[in-house]
Amino acid sequence: MGKRKRRNLNRKAKEIIVFALIIVLFIIAEKTGILDKFEKEIVEAGIVDTSNVVKSKTNSNEEIITSVSEEIVIDNEKLNILFFNVGQADCELIICNNQTLLIDAGNSKDGEKIVSAIKELGITKLDYVIGTHVHEDHTGGMSYIVDSFEIENFYLPYNTHSTTNFYKKLLTSLTNKKMNISEAKIGDKFSLGDSSCEIMSVDNTEPENINEESIVIELSYKNQKYLFMGDAEKVNEDSRKWNDVDVLKVGHHGSNTSSSEKFLEQVLPEISIISVGENNSYGLPKDTIINRLNEIGSKIYRTDEDGTIQLISDGESNEIVKVNLSLDGN
Numbered sequence: 268m269g270k271r272k273r274r275n276l277n278r279k280a281k282e283i284i285v286f287a288l289i290i291v292l293f294i295i296a297e298k299t300g301i302l303d304k305f306e307k308e309i310v311e312a313g314i315v316d317t318s319n320v321v322k323s324k325t326n327s328n329e330e331i332i333t334s335v336s337e338e339i340v341i342d343n344e345k346l347n348i349l350f351f352n353v354g355q356a357d358c359e360l361i362i363c364n365n366q367t368l369l370i371d372a373g374n375s376k377d378g379e380k381i382v383s384a385i386k387e388l389g390i391t392k393l394d395y396v397i398g399t400h401v402h403e404d405h406t407g408g409m410s411y412i413v414d415s416f417e418i419e420n421f422y423l424p425y426n427t428h429s430t431t432n433f434y435k436k437l438l439t440s441l442t443n444k445k446m447n448i449s450e451a452k453i454g455d456k457f458s459l460g461d462s463s464c465e466i467m468s469v470d471n472t473e474p475e476n477i478n479e480e481s482i483v484i485e486l487s488y489k490n491q492k493y494l495f496m497g498d499a500e501k502v503n504e505d506s507r508k509w510n511d512v513d514v515l516k517v518g519h520h521g522s523n524t525s526s527s528e529k530f531l532e533q534v535l536p537e538i539s540i541i542s543v544g545e546n547n548s549y550g551l552p553k554d555t556i557i558n559r560l561n562e563i564g565s566k567i568y569r570t571d572e573d574g575t576i577q578l579i580s581d582g583e584s585n586e587i588v589k590v591n592l593s594l595d596g597n
């Protein structure tokens with residue numbers, strides 16, 4: 268055997284030994300979890316971009332994809348929540364796997380516009396309709412909804428004896444349709460496509476302050492939770508424990524009657540939505556509430572500044588589309 272050949276063989280043997288050592292070290296590193304730690308460190312340092320980074324609830328800097336659109340486009344594979352711009356009022360439409368839930372219907376003057384906007388989405392039937400309480404800015408437009416859609420389940424706080432015109436009109440519409448009002452009870456649950464809803468608060472005893480009647484709904488969709496407060500106030504917030512949620516429809520249009528520090532510390536929303544009228548005479552939302560939401564790192568969207576807000580979720584994260592659409596009947 269020539270000298271050169273033997274040298275080549277020696278080099279090959281060394282290469283094999285080194286290669287085997289690397290493999291052994293790699294196996295040890297993986298078994299002891301060192302690799303995971305290293306991977307986590309480079310991800311946290313932002314060296315490697317990975318779509319599998321675990322979402323952290325306390326990370327207020329988490330990126331939320333936001334875009335602007337001239338029209339509403341529903342993604343039927345995902346959860347869609349529309350916070351309609353109805354001026355100084357509330358109206359939210361939730362669509363999940365072609366099932367629908369309407370929470371509130373704006374003021375009376377918004378009723379026709381809301382009906383048209385929903386019909387334009389190709390919707391003729393509403394599976395659930397909830398009037399959170401019998402103030403005009405929530406149930407004023409509700410008779411138009413009852414007149415215009417096939418409705419499977421209709422909820423209102425139960426013992427309301429309002430003598431307002433919009434409420435009388437709503438009762439007439441319900442009678443004409445031979446529809447009953449279902450009593451919402453705390454703990455009641457129903458499903459909406461792949462999502463589930465739970466009534467978290469309601470006062471059926473006709474409290475003096477009608478806001479306190481508010482039906483509060485928590486919606487869960489895969490890994491996400493959404494909380495719709497209506498105009499619930501501090502007394503309602505203090506009445507129970509709350510889950511950590513991803514998105515909060517802020518109570519009472521950002522008034523300081525609601526969103527107490529104790530409550531916000533429990534719900535810790537990444538996104539807060541405020542339904543509020545441009546230059547409204549109540550001066551809402553209040554700076555105190557905006558500051559509180561900023562302090563907990565919540566990203567705020569408001570219908571007076573962002574228009575109709577569409578939230579689209581795959582159950583892991585939320586995308587915001589600001590739609591240039593106003594249903595304010597003014």
Ligand SMILES: [Zn+2]
Pocket residue numbers: 356357402404405498519520
């Ligand atoms: Zn209100």
